[in-house]
Amino acid sequence: MEANVLERLPEPIILKRLMRIQAALNIILCQDEWLRYHSFVPEWDEGVGMAKIDNGAGDHLLILFSSAGCIIKGFDHESELSPYAQDEHKVWQGIYDDAPKELLSLLNDDAIEQDDVTFCIWRETSDTNWHKGKVEVPEGASDGTDFLIGCIFHTPEDFAEFAKGYFELSLSLDIVAKIYDDAPITAEMIKLLNPDCDVKEVLQELKSLHL
Structure with missing residues (x-):
């Protein structure tokens, strides 16, 4: 199953595009930034872009993009591999051990909470x-990979289904589908997706994604 999860991940350039698209849709559908499920910051740090998935229930996925590559940190708060599920609060053995130092250094920021990882x-x-x-996952346990990687929606159909449940829209x-195909996002499209939003405010915020 784990191999299948890794195979489902597209190349970093495609993943970055997908995360930017989903962040754009979240901006349109939800004016409260803290309630958004997908977000994207093109310049989190110099030369580093950051995508985030936050389900509001304590689980998150952080994806950092740089010229050196891409690194993904996932945290499933119900996982047995969580530092909070152990007697001694520490990162589960093997999670970071083989990660390239240059990519791992991207997580070295207080705001990223590097130790909150499964x-x-x-x-x-x-x-x-x-x-x-190479992590030894206890029998019957899960590190949250399948669950959180599954929150990256590769198709417009999958995103629309998610939005119906999460945003009740x-x-x-x-x-x-047009937005997934990189069509320019117009005021009319925004209004049709979310009639209650402030279109001017949404258009202004969309500029920050460098679409």
């Missing part, structure tokens, strides 16, 4: 595959 996945620029640390699949 799995780590990475891919250097020269790699052709994604990698994950029935979206025009045609418009969502």
Whole structure:
């Protein structure tokens, strides 16, 4: 199952595009930034972009993009591998051990909470595959990889289904598909997706994504 999860991840450049698209849709659908499920900051640090998935229930996925490659930190708060589930609060053995130092250093920021982790996945620029640390997961336990990587919606259909449950909005699949196809986002599209939003405010915020 784990191999299948890694195989589901696209190349970093495609993953970055997907995360930016989902962040744009979240901006349109939810004016409260702290309630958004997907977000993206093109310049989190110099030369580093950051995507985040936060379900508001204590689980998150952070994806950092740089010229050196891409590193993904996942945290499932119910996982047995969580530092909070152990007698001694520490990162589960093996999660970060094999990660390239240059990519791992991207997580060295207080705002990222590096130790709040149950799995780590990475891919250097020269790699052709994604990698994950050699971790002994107890029988019957889960590190949250399948769950959290599954929150990256590869198709407009998947995103529309998610939005119906999370935002309680029935979206025009045609418009969502256009955004997934990199069509310029217009005021009309925004209004059709979310009639209650402030269109000017949304358009202004969308500029920050460097679409």
